[in-house]
Structure formats: structure tokens, C-alpha cells
Amino acid sequence: DIVMTQSPDSLAVSLGERATINCKSSQSIFYSSNNKNYLAWYQQKPGQSPKLLIYWASTRESGVPDRFSGSGSGTDFTLTISSLQAEDVAVYYCQQYSVTPCSFGQGTKLEIK
């Protein structure tokens, strides 16, 4: 099974500043056959269900603000929020869908400094 590890576990960033969350997979989730990384990012605000932000490691879901971006390949990935807004306070999860069982990272809690 693939283990997903996020860092840091929690993060405090000032409004308007950049927030960076890392996600590492225990094995590569890149497929050269289609040049895709099988990684998604989700946002879960307090008391709500998760929401899809990014898939294929860097493709933003429709309606997601462009301050959210994903990057990385192979085993190392990053979610970046370019200018933190108050409504971005949430827990963020990465997920690999390269193989089943799918697996999520443990989550990164993002707060305002």
C-alpha cells in the first residue's frame, strides 16, 4: 500500500502571505504512459465535508480560486496558496489514486497568524 505523508502537520500564515503544504508518497505515483501524477488535494473547513481543489497534481477544479496551485511529480508534491485569505482556514489533505487502496495524507491544519 502507498503511504502519504504531509508536512507540516499545522501551519500558521499571515493574511496575504504564501502558504505551502507538502505531500510525499512512499512510491512514485507518476505514470509515464500518460504523463500523469495520480494525486488530488482537498480542503475541509470546520464542520463541513471535504471539497476537491486539485487533481492530476496540478489541475485546478472548476470554481477553485487561482490562488490555489499544485505542483510536483513522482513522490513529492506541493499545494501552494499564493495569498492567504481568511476563508482558507481549513485542513488540507492530499490523496493518491494511483493504486487501490487509495490513501490520504494525515492532513495539514492551516490557520491565520
Add this chain to the structure above:
Amino acid sequence: EVQLLESGGGLVQPGGSLRLSCAASGFTFDMSAMNWVRQAPGKGLEWVSGITGSGDSTYYGDSVKGRFTISRDNSKSTLYLQMNSLRAEDTAVYYCAKDHRMAKISWIDNWGQGSLVTVSS
């Protein structure tokens, strides 16, 4: 608008059984694989199980394999999770989750509101 409405959660004793249902609407149900994802109180997300759009392939996480069974009735646009031999560590909110693809498990593009399952004596 996609809607996923879970039901069937509640309090059950250790060793007991429970069946969750998820009524889906707003999309062509048999064109989407479906998943169950759970979240223990104060904890992160754990993928539990997935099923392809046709229902011919099912997948399970290691912690539930052999105890849980996922199924679907495409004529009723309903997803199920039969949970047997329940343990305290199965206590969680269970989310019904729509997959983006049909024939493979991939990313989740819509989530239900969740159904709480509590396993306790």
C-alpha cells in the same frame, strides 16, 4: 446539482452490524464509480471502499477487508455499505463520495454530508 444523502448510521454494539445507504441524484449514477470515506472524531480522512460504475469491481481498505461489503443498485441510484463485526475503531463519520471516473477509482469530485456510526457498548 449533485446530491448524496447518507442514511443508516447510529449506535451499534461491538460485534454488531449496520448498513449505510447513500441516495444519489443530479448525475447519471451508473456513469460514476463511488466510494466510502470515513473520518474518526477529530482525525483525518480514511478511504474505506470503492466500486466501479457497473458494480463489477469492488475495492477495500485493509482495515475493513473481510468485514465490510460495498454494493450499488443502479436502478435506484443508491450506494450501500454493509458493515459487519464492527469494532470501536470503526466509529466515524462515513461519507458517501462520488468518483470522477466510471471504470476506475480516482479522485472524488462530490461528497455527501456524512453519517455518524458509533460502535460502543
